Amino acid sequence: MAVSDTVDSATSHPLDPLSAVEIHRVAELCRAYAEQHGCGPIRFNTIGLKEPTKAALLAFEAGKSRPPRVAEVVLTQPPKSNPIEVDVDLGAEAVTSFQKLDGVLASVILDDFFDVGEIALKSAPEVIKLCTDFGIPSMDHVAIDCWPMHPVQIENDLADSTQRRIMGLMYYRSTDLDNIYAHPLPWVPIMDVSTKKIIQIDCAWKGQPPFAKQDFNYHHKLVGPTRTDIKPLNILQPEGPSFSVEGNLIKWQKWHIRIGFTWREGLVIYNVNYEDEGRLRPILFRASIAEMAVPYAESQEPFHRRLAFDIGDLGLGVLTNSLELGCDCLGSIHYFDALMANSKGEPFEIKKAVCLHEEDAGIVWKHTELRTMHPESRRSRRLVISTMATVANYEYGFNWYFGQDGTIEHEVKLTGEVSTTLASPADGTNPKHGTMVAPNVVAAYHQHLFCARLDMAVDDPEGGKGLVVSEVEAELLPAGKDNPWGNAFVKKETDLVDESTSGRIVDCLKARFWKIKNPAVCHEYSGHPIAYKLMPANTQLLLAQPGTTTAVRASFATKSLWVTPYSEEERFPGGNYPLQNVDTGGVAEWVKQGRSIAAGTDPVVWHVYGATHLVRPEDFPVMPVETVGFHLKPVGFFKHNPALDLPRTINTASKLASQCCGALSANGQNGHASGHANGHAAILAEPRVATIEE
Known part of the structure; x- marks a missing residue:
């Protein structure tokens, strides 16, 4: 975000994240209030902007009053981990709400991971003795991944509902740069976050386990030799990018997009509008990735406790990477920084948290008139807004793409490391619930469900109040009078009017998708309501037996689509506090109310998508990118193809391969050496875009 020490409340946008000064002031006000009311020592779990209500934002956009600037804070009172929700009015400099919650637990934050991990490795004699007896010379050679616990054994794991518990997956590291996931250790310490004590140490092994000592590395200093046949491929924009940035408002082509950043969701997309025939037309009011569940298929204790809610348990915002120019993003880049707060209420900055750039997106449309052989072709580019988060072993790249044809695409890129454990003696070389990726090393099957x-x-100028969601399918007509040849099919469209029946599942055999349409505005030619359609991928839903703890906790992931009427309180589909919580609530519970989702109720769409990862050996020692996502495409929103007005251009930096690197001879070898010199000169020259004239 546009990070500054202060925020000018008279000129800033109400959705701008809190400044460093505001975070400091919020912490001061919370501490003073807690002391005044005898609450004892407090610890900050999260501090962030409390977004104004939708009605207040719409009024502000219409030029009416500015909403008050409010921070929302979650505190704990150690050693208890139950959350205290606090609202702080920054204009009034006052705490306006202070609510203690029982029966749920605050999220785990970075400080918890580092504190508990340090204790497990440096100050726990029982853990140190196990490692020493195993033949590990020093605890400097031991690493630990801290995981929130999935409470599959309710009577044991939830004996005290005030304790946040973390389980530690332990690994050996042969050198400072070594890949730890090649050397899993057999013990899993269970730790109390608040007291920083080890409660118990579990082990899947009986007898002496093996020691997976063989190194499998990906660090550039430990991998070699590397390829030598890769030539430069430079992305140059000599006249700069086509976008402009005003604070957190992005303008590109005909798009106007505002972005924000929260500790929980990370990147948030607001107020997406498209300029069409002289006016800005709203498309999206707010979009985010609001939850993800990562259940594992391993049934052997203690690894059966792996089901992480990476957003609700941990927060994507605080785990976001600082991106690297020329590596994570290419071309003419604009970065947004982000501010988070630590457990002391102090701000810390994530530099280059969000990357903004444009990239080539291939042909957007083309046609050659066969009678004249005249071709018309347009090349497309897209705007990319992206972040990358590291959650222990995994990396998640979150990308929003905006196209010149009015489409919006969301894509998650999954990479990083697979989580590994020692192979069981019963598994041999063919483990039942995973893949052997190294000697005695298993990577369990698992899912990533977003x-x-x-x-x-x-x-809709009222932010979507009048919209309707419908399900659209291709339906084959029965053979008969209206279908004598058996080839006819029609479009079947059914409005979703009740949230209790809104849970839908992807069906590729019916080409099923969902439309979000505005009945108040119809297309000039088709006569149908203008709409955007949600195009899902053919992805699997949650794999867990109904009634199990996994199925109950991750119930949001049992349907591809949910629709609910807008509610300020219903923000997170896995519940507000999923940590160690069996009864998380969330969207699967909300829809049981049976509220109307017809026009006038402002429907909110919840879309579940993801990957089932049946691990390959090629996913180790570091995993090539897998992608999942969805599209939002206009349906009758525009009069015609919105990319029709793109200019005819040619990229003059493009060259024949023979011009760049010498012609290839018959045996496939490069031509004369002079071709290399000329080719490199051409690659390094600044490209230009020329308009094609008739």
């Missing part, structure tokens, strides 16, 4: 919260506003 849920996007999409608050659409398709040409």
Whole structure:
């Protein structure tokens, strides 16, 4: 975000994240209030902007009053981990709400991981003795991944509902640069976050386990030799990018997009509008990835406790990477920084948290008139807004793409490391619930299940209040009088009017998708309501037996689509506090109310998508990118193809391979050496885009 020490409340946008000064002031006010009311020592779990209500934001955008600037804070009172929700009005400099919650637990934050991990490795004699007896010369050679616990054994794991518990997956590291996941250790210490004590140490082994000592590395200093046949491929924009940035408002081509950043969701997309025939038309009011669940298939104790809610348990914002120019993003880049707060209420900055750039997106449309052989072709580019988060072993790249044809695409890139454990003697070389990726090293099968919260506003000045969601399918007509040849099919469209029946599942055999339409505005030619359609991928939903703790906790992931009426309180599909919580609530519970989602209720769309990872040996020692996501495409929103007005251009930096590197001879070898010199000169020259004239 546009990070500054202060925020000018008279000129800033109400959705701008808190400044460093504001975070400091919020912490001061919370401490003073707690002391005044005898609450004892407090610890900050999270500090962030409390977004104004939708009604307040719409009024502000219409030029009316500015909403008050409010921070929302979650505190704990160690050694208890139950959350205290606090609202702080920054204008009034006062705490306006202070609510203690029982029966749920605050999220785990970075400080918890580092504190508990340090204690497990440096100050726990029982853990140190196990490692020493195993033949590890020093605890400097031991690493630990801290995981929130999945409470599959309710009577044991939830004996005290005030304790946040973390389980530690332990690994050996042969050198400072070594890949720890090649050397899993057999013990799993269970630790109390608040007291920083080890409660118990579990082990899947009986007898003496093996020691997986063989190194498998990916660090550039430990991998070699590397390829030598890769020539430069430079992305140059000599005239700069086509976008402009005003604070957190992005303008590109005909798109206007505002972005924000929260500790929990990370990147948030607000107020997406498209300029069409002289006016800005709203498309999206707010979009984010609101939850993800990562259940594992391993049934052997203690690894059966792996089901992480990476957003609700941990927070994507605080785990976001600082991106690297020329590596994570290419071309003419604009970065946004982000501010988070630590457990002391102090701000810390994540530099280059969000990357903004444009990239080539291939042909957007083309046609050659066969009678004249005249071709018309347009090349497309897209705007990319992206972040990358590291959650222990995994990396998640979150990308929002905006196209010149009015499409919006979301893509998650999954990479990083697979989580590994020692192979069981019973598994041999063919473990039942995973893949052997190294000697005695198993990577368990697992899933990554994401849920996007999409608050659409398709040409609706009231932020989507009048919208309707429908399900669309291709339906084959029965053979008969109206279908004598058996080839006819039609479009079947059914409006979703009740949230209790809104849970839908992807069906590729019916080409099923969902439309978010505005009945108040119809297309000039088709006569149908203008709409955007949600195009899902053919992805699997949650794999867990109904009624199990996994199925109950991750119930949001049992349907591809949910639709609920807008509610300020319903923000997270896995519940507000999923940590160690069996009864998380969330969208699967909300829809049981049976509320109307017809026009006038402002429907919110929740879309679940993801990957089932049946691990390959090629996913180790570091995993090539896998992608999942969805598209939002206009349906009758525009009069015609919105990319029709793209200019005819040619990229003059493009060259024939023979011009760049010498012609290839018959045996496939490069031509004369002079071709290399000329080719490198051409690659390094600045490209230009020329308009094609008739």
